Amino acid sequence: MNWSSAFKGVTAPLLIDNIDTDQIIPSRKMKTVSKIGLNKSLFANWRYNYIKGKKAGSNHDFILNKKEFLNSSILLSGKNFGCGSSREHAVWALKDFGIKIVIAESFGRIFKNNCARNQLLTIELTRIQIELINELIKKDVKNNIIEIHLEKKLIVVPNHKNFEFDIDPFLMEMLLKGQDFIEYSLGKEKIIDKFLKNDKNKRSWAYL
């Protein structure tokens, strides 16, 4: 993902509070020790109908099944999005579907970190801003394309309004560089080892 130029995409509003990671991907859908191919399991309980435990076609009322939203790459949600279980599958499933950005009022901490580690951008806006974007989308579903300018920290709803957002500068740098967090910290190994030597003397009880 190249974050240095503006990203344009279709936004799917899912304005429910406390959408937990069990909803984003149900536990029973995590069937293998693999990160790929999770798209079809995204929001499985909402996206499909089930009869006696068997999948029975798509639930046409669910936003991501609606024609205008099939290609969504931005998700708009409420408070505490991604709360609950730490499963990173939630992020892998969103990415596999094609979601690049989640805008919400707030996020579950572990989910938000998991997003950062997987180059998925999370943006926090106020309830009022989120509702406004929602209205603008609903008003003109055919032209539902919004732009995200990461470096300018700007969301542009064309012909309507711009919204500024805040992002941790370090995180922004990591996204822009496409830098892997583990590699970054492995680069600090000397400092870590120096800390360990000192700490072993100070807190010997903590070492096995």
Added chain:
Amino acid sequence: MPLTLFEKIWKSHRVIKGESQPDLIYIDRIFLHERTGSFALKSLKERSLSVKNPKHVFATIDHIIDTFPGRGDETLMPGGKIFITTMRNLAKEFNITLFDINDPRHGISHLISAEQGIALPGNIVTCPDSHTCTLGALGAIGWGVGSSDCEHALATSTLSSEKPKQMKVSFRGKLNEGVNSKDMMLHLIEKYSASGGSGYAIEFGGDTIDAMPLENRFTLCNMAVEFSAFTGIIAPDQKVFDYLKDRPYSPSKKWSENTEYWASLASDDDAIFDKHIEINSSDIYPSITWGLSPEESIPINGVIPKVNEMKNPDNKKDMESTLQYMGLKGGQSLLNLPIDAAFIGSCTNARLDDLRSAARILKDNKVASNVLAICTPGSADVKQKAELEGIDQIFKDAGFQWREPGCSLCFYAGGEGFLPKQRVITSTNRNFRGRQGRGVRSHLASPITVAASAVAGKIISPQKLTKQ
């Protein structure tokens, strides 16, 4: 500068103090389980990275194993066996201590890391599991992460993060009859919302906590994640030190020196918290959830809020769909609502004290004939101790299934689960849509409320049964 308990531990673990970047924090112990730990190790292997200090890494198999007596690697969860064998093989390959199925030290990770003395006061322990915060009861920072961060911890013995804000939640006074720490958390989350702790590390304190047995403090810290907190923590006291003495991985040398140091970690009197919440413990009643988030709870004698009382139109829609899923109506009482099943288990409420308190209710009582009742002790140690006290017999005589330790019916992974529209009263921590099976209606409550309701065959207040 005065510091909080959390800040003292954080500071002593700071490898790099972040200026333009987050802090880099040393991690004392890493605990893995087969559901997510297997991913982290597999991915580490694929990247040809090694585990920096395998001696400090432990693993268990708790999430998707069957809990039926005589269980092995075969599990009802489709594809489940592969998680189990992957975890086992990779633990061996990376030289990590594994508490395997049917090992006497086996159990749910958050229980056994305490039982084995792996998590200690002043430690930072991470696990790719959101309920790692449970360990805060020992005065440790329990830090739940996803698979990528777990890999980060395995490869570097560190995690990177901004220091969270500090919140103090004080409970003061005596608890009412039939109220325990589960009710306290449901009360707190209902009052301040499921995202009320977002961005904060929470220190629980106050005389209610001081007087509380250590076992119940685990329940309190366990639910900190349902409040969206970074973690929950309680200042370690003599109860903690007594608990940890002579545990297999506790330090054996210089015990008094260690306990002195651990005691010194308590928040300074003038430490600054960004937020304070004060709760009068006598305001708390046995609580139960009616909805699909832990914040949707009421005192058991109360009524569900009415839909038209919700201000926000979007919430209104949510609530309607929630009530429909739960088969309930706004304004309704939950008392006397028939239940189909009762479950006592999970990292929240399956410790010895939980089982003892439920057994007091079950003794000389029988589970209602239409109720499926299951108890899964949280660990092999809990199970063995309970059996020594004859608690298993009380459960069995009452009509409860007595299972092997594991996460069991706390969550549905495609194997064993309750059935659609079944109403379940459960001592677990999440009442999310489908959490215990597709379409299942879960009501979170304390183990004694679960036990009392199992006997009654309907939701009742535990106070009613204890007073009989």
